[in-house]
Amino acid sequence: xxxxxxxxxxxxxxxxxxxxxxxxDIPGINLTAIVSSADDGGSTGRLRDAYGMLPPGDAxxxxxxxxxxxxxxxxxxxxxxxxxxISGHSLGNLFITALTELLGSDDAALKEASRILRxxxxxxxxxxxxxxxxxxxxxxxxxxxxxxxxTRTIGRSPIEALKLSKRVTVSADARHAIMSADYIIxxxxxxxxxxxxxxxxxxVSDALTHTKxxxxxxxxxxxxxxxxxxxxxxxxxxxxxxxATRSIDAIVIHENGENELSKRAxxxxxKEGEFPVVDDFGNDVRVHRAPLVSVALVKAVPEDPVPRSLxxxxxxxxxxxxxxxx
Numbered sequence: 001x002x003x004x005x006x007x008x009x010x011x012x013x014x015x016x017x018x019x020x021x022x023x024x025d026i027p028g029i030n031l032t033a034i035v036s037s038a039d040d041g042g043s044t045g046r047l048r049d050a051y052g053m054l055p056p057g058d059a060x061x062x063x064x065x066x067x068x069x070x071x072x073x074x075x076x077x078x079x080x081x082x083x084x085x086i087s088g089h090s091l092g093n094l095f096i097t098a099l100t101e102l103l104g105s106d107d108a109a110l111k112e113a114s115r116i117l118r119x120x121x122x123x124x125x126x127x128x129x130x131x132x133x134x135x136x137x138x139x140x141x142x143x144x145x146x147x148x149x150x151t152r153t154i155g156r157s158p159i160e161a162l163k164l165s166k167r168v169t170v171s172a173d174a175r176h177a178i179m180s181a182d183y184i185i186x187x188x189x190x191x192x193x194x195x196x197x198x199x200x201x202x203x204v205s206d207a208l209t210h211t212k213x214x215x216x217x218x219x220x221x222x223x224x225x226x227x228x229x230x231x232x233x234x235x236x237x238x239x240x241x242x243x244a245t246r247s248i249d250a251i252v253i254h255e256n257g258e259n260e261l262s263k264r265a266x267x268x269x270x271k272e273g274e275f276p277v278v279d280d281f282g283n284d285v286r287v288h289r290a291p292l293v294s295v296a297l298v299k300a301v302p303e304d305p306v307p308r309s310l311x312x313x314x315x316x317x318x319x320x321x322x323x324x325x326x
Contacts, residue, residue, distance in 0.1 A: 005182045005326055008032040008213075010126075010198045012058030013037065015188035018312060019218065020065035022319025024120045029326065031121030032177045033062035037168060038133045039146050059110055059123050060092035067117035074117065107173070108271045119299075125173050127201045133166040133193060150193045153226035154273035162200065162243070164193050170203035178204070181213035183326055186248075188313055190227050191236055196243050205245040215246065216325065218318065219253040221293065221311055225273035232280040248286065248326055252318070253279055255289040265295050265310040281311040289323045 005028060009016050012035045020033055035058035060077060069073040071136055077092035086094065099109035110123050135143040140158035143149045144165060170178075178184065189195050199205060208215065217240060219233050226238065256276065269275065281287045294314035 004030050005176075006030045006032070006180050007032055007185065007214075008177050008181045009062075010034050011186055011189045011195045012036050012198070013061065013189045013194045014312065015194065015218070016058070017061045017065045018188070018211055018315050019322070020062055020121070022315045023322065024066050025268045026319065026323055026326075029135055032068060032181075032197060033059075033066065033121065034124045034126050034174050034177060035059050035062055035123065035145075036194070037125050037127045038131050038164065038197050039199070041155075053296045057093060059091075059125065060090060060096060061190045062123045062226060063110075063113055063117055063119055064092065066114075066119040066121045066123065068120075073205045077117065079227065122177070123175060124171065124174050125168060126198050126204065129166040131201075133197055133200075133301050134160050134163045134165045135192065136161045136163070145198065146193050148150050148311045149227070150190060152224065152225060152272055152274075154229070156226040156229075157216065158229070159192055159227060162196055164200050170201045170207065175203060177206040178213070178217065179211050181211060183216060183320070184208070184211070184213045185218065186240060186244075188220045189226055191220065191231070191239060193227070195240065199240075199243045205243065208244050209246045214249040215244065216250045216252065216322070217248045218249060218313070218322075219279075221254055221313065222269055222274045223277055229273065232278045234280050235299045251281065251284070251287045252292070252321055252325075253277075253281070253287060253289055254292040254313070264286045268310060288321060290317065290326065292317045292321065 007023060007029050009019055016033065020031065023029060023031055031124045039057050064074055064077050066134060067077070077090070077095065081087055081089055096109050096113055100106055100111050103109055103112060106125060106128070132144060133146045133149055137143065137157040138160045141157060146251045187195050217237060219236060223229055223231055233253060238250060241247055268275065292313050293311055295311050
């Protein structure tokens with residue numbers, strides 16, 4: 001009898017949502033999403049500050065990605081309010097906050113939300129305590145908070161080191177998931193604030209170096225002003241390997257090809273100081289190239305202050321490529 005494969009994602013945001021959405025319907029896979037405990041922007045930051053809970057935003061996106069696709073609750077969890085005191089909040093964030101208060105713990109809230117949404121898999125926070133990111137720039141400036149580091153700032157001094165404002169330890173559940181995994185997928189997502197942020201709690205890098213799991217990285221499509229300006233694809237990988245303290249086994253990268261819509265979208269990114277990540281891997285045997293892009297001109301939502309990507313990884317294209325590697 002063939003054993004199911006344990007696949008986990010480390011990260012958060014839209015990129016992880018795309019990976020989970022694509023993998024959830026592949027048979028023979030047990031999915032676990034491990035999300036950051038350092039998110040402090042937007043609705044998530046407001047609820048975290050008010051209730052002293054773990055940030056719900058990345059967990060909400062992972063729950064929605066893994067939820068039954070025909071569930072109205074899936075749509076409700078993604079609904080974002082536009083009026084009154086709850087303007088900017090998503091129902092999912094408020095729902096997780098309410099469950100945390102009712103059940104007395106973040107873990108219990110995620111488990112109950114998973115049951116209600118009929119989630120195919122598990123969603124875990126990388127640690128049981130919230131913390132903040134601290135970036136030390138090459139000019140020795142220090143930036144405190146994910147939302148500050150994440151702000152697009154053209155020409156800002158490069159990030160020299162990313163740390164946590166206070167030490168937190170990987171949760172027992174997250175460590176067990178890493179040690180039991182067959183495959184671990186990092187990215188796509190903001191290199192420092194989404195991907196590397198999940199590697200920072202004490203014990204994560206140790207677990208990554210001792211697990212037998214293969215480590216995959218899905219390369220970002222664009223550089224990000226203030227974080228990865230001028231970074232080539234190999235520079236992204238070097239930074240991840242520095243914090244993971246191990247090598248990446250497989251790298252999935254978009255094989256360029258533009259149409260008129262993508263050219264328009266790319267020009268909009270260029271105005272923000274962001275450009276396609278240059279593939280400088282050459283004949284590196286770890287690299288797997290495929291057309292992975294989905295392009296849509298997404299209109300800004302006034303009640304959502306967080307900028308949203310116009311060019312993203314296509315759910316099915318990425319899932320097809322990853323399935324060949326699993």
